[in-house]
Amino acid sequence: MSARAVILRVAALLLLVAFVTAPQLFAFAFAPLTANDAPAIYNQGSLLALTLSHVRIVVLATLASTVLAVTLGIFVTRPGGREFLPLSRSLVNIGQTFPPIAVLAIAVPLVGFGEKPTFIALFLYGLLPIFENTLAGLTDVSPRTLEAARGMGMNARQRLWQVELPLALPVILAGIRLSVIISLGTATIGSTVAAKGLGEVIIAGLQSNNVAFILQGGLVVALLAVLIHDGLGLAERATARRLGRPVDEIA
Amino acid sequence: MIEIEHLSKRFGESIVVDDVSFTVGEGEIAVVVGTSGAGKSTLLRMINRLVVPDAGRVLIDGQDTATIPEDELRHRIGYVIQGYGLFPHRTVAENIATVPRLLGWDRRRIAARVEELLDLFQLDPGEFAQKFPHQLSGGQQQRVGVARALAAKPALLLMDEPFGALDPVIRGKAQDDLLAIQRRLGTTIVLVTHDMNEAFHLGSRIAVMDQARLVQYAKPADLLTHPAEAFVEQLVGTAERPFRLLSLASVQDAMEPGSAEGDPITVSATLREALAQLIWRGRSALPVADAAGAPIGRISVDGILKHGRSLA
16 A cells, blocks of 8 residues: 555544544534524534444444345355245345335334334345355355365365355455445435434434535545445455455455 | 275266276375276265265275265375365465364474475475465475375375376476375375376376276286277377387396496486487497496397387
């Protein structure tokens, strides 16, 4: 990584931390965007707390998606589960086809307002990229490598943990990264059903016609997305480099 | 010793291996040759039960392999395939340590064994232990593949076209290295190839397969002088026969007393090599030296021809 790239990343991180911990420092920049003496900085709650709960729900939902999608991906690539591949694909695809807003509409009457419906929407929406990448990663392992593993007396479990998963890891990580980024943006609509998150700031801006609020919410989400995307990308590249693959092959 | 008794395998309608039996003695190299699709690889894979036979059995030192749990059986049998199937995410040392780790050896014993094998295969541990397979040349990968198969000191080594991915120059060297290591360790080897030169170079016995059947199983010289079927004759190449016979005999066999002018030939060289030297250097006879370089006799064109005629 070049020195310039490092500096840019550190600067973005510092900017994010400074903004969510002491937003008033940036009031001067947002003031020109307000009208009628409206507040320049979101004042209906702590930006830090909103950011943390936003990240928390994204992380929880992605973790849940990862567990289910990877497990499913492993299951349908085993000899016993192969016939369930078309079914699993359809199910996961449905999760992606349903717009999250529709999921919220259906989920609220069932589980009530708050974080639960948002969690469900993000969880369903995040399954597809992880599942497809798990499949791609696992089916991409060279048959020769697997033949050698079998010939040396590795049982099915040892082949999975010691050979297949480590080799599929960069591709699976790429799926998780995609899913996290989608969820970070999508989680903002959770605020329409009273989930704590950065959507609150945007919605407050929309309701009071305050462009400064909208921009602040959007800006924090965008910075989060860029930084997380970058960090996970680094992890992928590190695992891929170990395998001797060019980075662009998995990008 | 491994005894293969009446092994058969069908895949659907087609029979791939048809009632094959032969025995490989302790420390021997049995080479299985034949055209592609003759069932060679399937036969090999039935020995470590990667393919389960429909009929027949394999005995290793008298023990029926069907009675040993599959994984345990494979821990005891080295296996090298074409392309080697090295684990791309593991270093050379980790690759070699695969079976010892599965067997639960302690760390110190594994490290010592890895170092020993790297030395044996002329790979400097300091330079190669921490490299990944993609950083190695084809010949180095091949050596790591064989070292990995030998890591847990198996008494039997199965090799499926182990030199197939190497270019001809490196292949010859790799074959010589394998022979040297095999002589040192006394490992019994069953090797599959479609390269007849390789078969004659390595095999103490050669099994010829054609259309799922074992056509002949014999010492290389017997295969040349007493081919069981027209197919065997065709496979060994009629025109090549005398030269193959000469390549199986050593200078020792046709050495005469006396001396001659010129650089000596070592007594362990094959008659084919000796004849090549005589032709190329334009001599009718050359001195023969023992391993230490002391002259012990002479070898002549006439002597080689006479010996060659007596073999045919």
